[in-house]
Amino acid sequence: MPEIIGVAARGDGVTADGRHVPLAAPGDRLRPDGALRRGPHHREPPCRHFPECGGCQLQHLDDESWARFLTDRIASALAQHGLASEIRAPHLSPPKTRRRATLHAERRGRQVHLGFTQGGSHALVDLMECQVMLPELFALLQPLRGLLASLLPKTGRSDVHLVSTDQGVDVTIGRVSADNLSAIEALTAFAQRHGLARLALDEGMGPEPRWEPEPATITLGGVPVAFPEGAFLQATEDGEAALVGAVREVAGSPDAVADLFAGLGTFAFAFPDAKIYAAEAARDAVMALKTAANMARRQVFADHRDLYRRPVSAEDLGRFDAIVLDPPRAGAKEQARQIASASAPKVAYVSCNPSTFARDAQLLCEGGYNLDWVQPVGQFRWSTHVELAACFSRQSG
Template sequence: MSALAMNETLTIARLGQRGDGVAETVQGQVFVPFALPGESVRAVRDGDRAQVVEILTPSASRIAAICPLFTRCGGCAAQHMGEGLYAEWKRQQVVTALSRAGLETEVLPVVDAHGVGRRRVTFHARREDDGMRVGFMVAGTHDLIEVQACPVLAPGLERAPIVAQHLANRLRASNKPLDIQLTASEAGLDVDIRGHGPAGDALRRQLTEAAERLDLARLAMHGEIIVERRAPFQLMGKAAVTPAPGGFLQATSEGEAMLSRLVLDAIPKAKRVADLFAGCGPFSVRLAEKAQVSAFESDKAAIQALSRAANHTQGLKPVAAEARDLFRRPLLEHELNVFDAVVLDPPRAGAEAQVKRLAASKVPLVAYVSCDVGSFARDAALLVAGGYALERVTPVDQFRYSAHIELVGVFRKTAGRK
């Protein structure tokens, strides 16, 4: 806190987008982490930020956190919120973003897609004195906090802290900060290490020995496979998909299944579907159980994983997978018009270039999966301006206790605007 920090009593009016309590004062809004609407708190204030010293009047929606590191570890923002408040806060993020874009539609209740927990985690490792410190980032800093267990992780990641520490110890001679990403697969742990740089022959032998000792399915460094003892596959519908090391995955298995279910429900009669920003194919392989699919994705390794899975799965209709940068080379109207429906799941920045082409197309149905309410609202407004009706939006929560919310929006081309 600066020398201007002040100790005062604040009344919390509402929750902000990141989960902070927001107090209205004569000097403007003050954001108070871990405070809830209706609470009166004594806080140390510094500008428009404040830290709680004491909760004078607790909210009826306040509950006990499930993790002793909550408020110190930067991973969770909302373990103190009761279920009703938590769900409405996440839903309201979607409502607010759509309203700001001038859009009106039905926003359904939040779907809980946490399932058994997150199947991927990244530990950070830093050299300190003679050892390696491994853990998560302290909230609002670049400092590390050691983590023995994390209650939001899937059971398949139970060994993750021990494995990350062992691998960091093996790499301590590099004196480099490391990011160790661990994914729970059907065959065991899949690990990708970033930050070290290329591994020489001696280090590759050491890491291979470590993978054997730790019983890892696969160990990679910067996406390059060091050793693959078992294919670290993920079940996606009928298909067994082995993503590239560090390749994108939905946070939870339940989240992936729920998003896929919402997509399939949105386009039940489509016979030919384009899957844009397809990744390694979580939607494509499920869609292909009923429809012919053309999948497009800029990541060549992801497209290769999708193609292998589709080719080795019985009972699927044809899947054509193409590596294509849809930001620089979006599908044009004549390419889009052959499809009964389009599914798109772009990264956080959205898909503005592709959406402009889609808005000018004749595609009857669009199912848009988004991980960012702001970019979705921007793109949704473009589709609506091009003659689509936004029929409904379903928020999906697979990042429990975080400020993150995903959604599926369903668009239908309106009569007379083709």
């Protein structure tokens, strides 16, 4: 019987002859009739909604196999660009630690269904349990169904964004309106009853807070930072700590750091004694970072800058002891070209896409950097999503 020897990028098991088998784990064997004989790495999925729910793809794997999947994805991406490196043991975030989630809601008769869509489909899975979200996020789903029953239109689908902040849960509901007194009172009562940090509606012109007794913040490196609606936040506190730890290890004890694609300052605030240049294209995020740094008396220069259109030059980057690069999924090809020509001794590259990371890594290595190691981080529990932090050092001579 053919054995499953690995897991492909989308989560299917793979045999030695290249056959893809859904929901198969390494060590499983494929019977002649197409059924699976489970091996030592196949586990019973902990959630009743798996595999229909698209929130998870790998609940049938044990942690050893999931970690190997993360490592193999990174190694394969590097190999395609002629690179190899030490890949450390992956850091895996525990279940029920996801602090942000985007759900979908729709009306079905008198009921409101709220949850994730099915994998490869627009069909909605009405969540009765969730093994990845923080319990305080999941606890809001049933009350939200009641609130949405009076807000949702008869047709169409609404998005519901949940984020755990310092003050409680931040809830943003899209594609709904509340333009009468009873709806407005219902929103206020709901927010008060459930101790929300903020409740906002997006009626098509951007989120508008309807309840925010005090500004919602996220604490980064000991500094409370105002949290704009929809701002980027690492998926778990645990994963964020792993990435920050890796970046600090790369940078050492720098006097000056360039933080590119800085967001709200996840890495900028990780170096309290250094001078920081923080570049970010999102206006709300960079203003929140700047204000927080000023209040905390941190040495941070926040620059509202589109690094795709206007990357920081190699000459300017040569003034820093370390560069931190945390781009979106598209990577940072043009910025990587400038870094490759810079004299900065250390580069910490944080990525959520092994393919674009490997492409940019090749540019850095061609420019004279060594790829010393890669630290995989599994923030998205039981997902095919791969995150990493990597260490580059400038070759001497």
